[in-house]
Amino acid sequence: MALMEHALRQAEQDSGAPLLDQLDSVDIVYQLSWPYPDTEEQLCQRLGHRPQRVVLGPMGGESPLHYLHQAALAIARGECRVAAVVGAESRHTTERAAKQNLDLPWPPRDPAPKVRRGKDILHPLSLKHGILMPPTVYPFYENALPHRYGQTPRAAMEESGRLWARMARIAADNPYTWSERTPSAEEIITPTAENRAVAWPYTKWQVANPMVNQGAALLLTSAAVAREMGIPEERWIHLWGGAAAVEPEDYLQRDQFHRSHAQDTVLETALQWAGGDVGGFRHLELYSCFPCVPKMARRTLGLDEHFEPSVTGGLSFFGAPMNNYMTHAAAAMVRRLRDSAPGEGLLYGQGEYVTKHHAVVLSNRPPPAPLAEDYSVQAQADARRGPVPPLREHYQGPATLETFTALFNRAGEVDYAVVLALTPTGERLMARVPGSDRTSLNALLDPENSPIGLAGEAMPGEDDLLHFRVTTQRTANTKEAV
Structure with a gap:
């Protein structure tokens, strides 16, 4: 709560105008490290002002951009004069206190927060297999x-390492970053005692780091109010527009796992503000909870591998204050655009399990057209979606590997893998490869050959779960796109 208040007061100071006393609307990014039972009331008490609208939002890494976009629309409609988006996390402190059995002298936390989480979204089969937390799903x-993409797994890991090394260097230049670590690409992808293997191919340094104390806030108002309050126009940053779409919440209800139709449609729509050429954006922030997200995004946008992916530093090195990273990213984009030649910046956020996607375009120039009320591109995303393989929970027989995840223990050994596979009739299976099946695990974790498309056999296993073993080797990778 103190971080949220401080961030709001810093935002007011940055504006150079007494905006907090005029707040009409506040969106609070849902906090996880210390959920309060009365977040809205406590924040109003700290500010000494009660806006007519104060809302604590639902979960989602894209949610700050959703709130930013909605606030801009409310101002454009004349429904409010000054709006705020604010959030904060303190998991670094709460985790350390828990390990030391310390009671923090803070207001009571909500014993039963009413928020939908993975267990409320995913198929019970995912929960039985233990594939619930994002590092195991991505x-x-x-x-x-x-x-x-026609890569070997090793080449894909090396691409991730180079991308994350650039993130680390960007984070090092951000005064609000959490980590001062700037490892090399090779160090990022190589498991060590400090950088342990988490889930193939991720090491700890490729995973979002939520163990931070970070808060951020954004203040919005109209051009008329900004003039009235004497805010210099050279400090104004305009929201031009954006787009949003979602995938099915349960990842087992998706048609495939090599692209996101919602992500593609959102980013392709955002490209229209750059004249169809990503080079029209001066700055980018591509969500970076795990490497696959910006890697998919850069191909959709037509970027080469050497692009600058962030103005903030990414969730592994800048820090991952749970749902609130994109509030920090928007603040970083504002600072960057104020110091830039005339031009635009793209903010792209994502939530849950490659599920919720939102992009907005900010600029240091006035928008070319009024803000569009309808920014959903859901219909276009849905039109691209292919048939979803029906899920079959009980089966014995041949199946072809669709994709997989493999979980490591603290000793750096594979506990087990979970595969998604397709039967000859096109049904989808979820099955376990036990840690004792070294032959199958070696095939899955071969850095020189993608296992996708390998033939295998599914059979009943322990705990009423299907098991899977690889029966043939793949002869070559198939190159679809680079």
């Missing part, structure tokens, strides 16, 4: 991509 995409 590898379904990460491991499908090398096959689609």
Whole structure:
């Protein structure tokens, strides 16, 4: 709560105008490290002002951009004069206190926060297999991509390492960054005691780091109010527009795992503000909870591998204050655009399991057209979606590997893998490869050959779960796109 208040007061100071006393609307990014039972009330008490609208939002890494976009629309409609988006996390402190059995002298936390989480979204089969937390789910995409892009798994890992090394260097130049670490690409992808293997192919340094104390806030108002308050026009940053779409919440209900139709449609729509050429954007912020997200995004946008992916530094090195990273990214984009020649910046955020996608375009120039009320591109995304393989929970027989995830223990050994596979009749299976099946695990984790498309056999296993073993080797990667 103190971080949120401080960030709002810093935002007011940055504006040079007494805006907080005029707040009409506040969107609070849902906080996880210390959820309060009365977040809205406590924030109003700290500010000494009660806006007519104060809302604590739902979960989602894209949510700050959604709130930013909605606030801009409300101002454009004349529904409010000054709006704020604010969020903060303190998991670094809460985790350390828990390990030391310390009681923090803070207001009571909500014992039963009413928020939908993975267990409320995913199929019970995912929960039985233990594939619930994001680091275990995103590898379904990460491991499908090398096959689609015509890469070996090693080449894909090296691309991730180079991308994350650039993130680390960007984070090092951000005064608000959490980590001062700037490892090399090779160090990022190589498991060590400090950088342990988490889920193939991710090491700890490729995973979003939520163990931070970070807060951020944005203030919005109209051009008329900004003039009235004497805010110099050279400090104005305009929201031109944006786009949003979602994938099915349950990842087992998706048609494939080598692209996101919602992501593609959102980013292609955002490109229209750059004249159809990503080079029209001076700055980019591509969400970076795991490497597969900006790797897919850069191909959709037509970027070469050496692009600058962030103005903030990414969730592994700048820090990952749970749902609130994109508030920090928007603040960083504002600072960058104020110091830039005339031009635009693209902010792209994502939430849940490659599920919710939102992009907005900011600029240091006035918009070429009024802000569009309808920014959903859901219909276009849905039109691209292919048939979803029906899920079959009980089966014995041949199946072809669709994608997989493999989980490591603290000793750096594979506990087990979970595969998604397709039967000869096109049904989808979720099955476990136990840690004792070294032959199958070696085939899955071969850095020189993608296992996607390998033939295997599914059979009943322990705990009423299907098991899977690889029966044949793939002879070559298939190159679809680079």
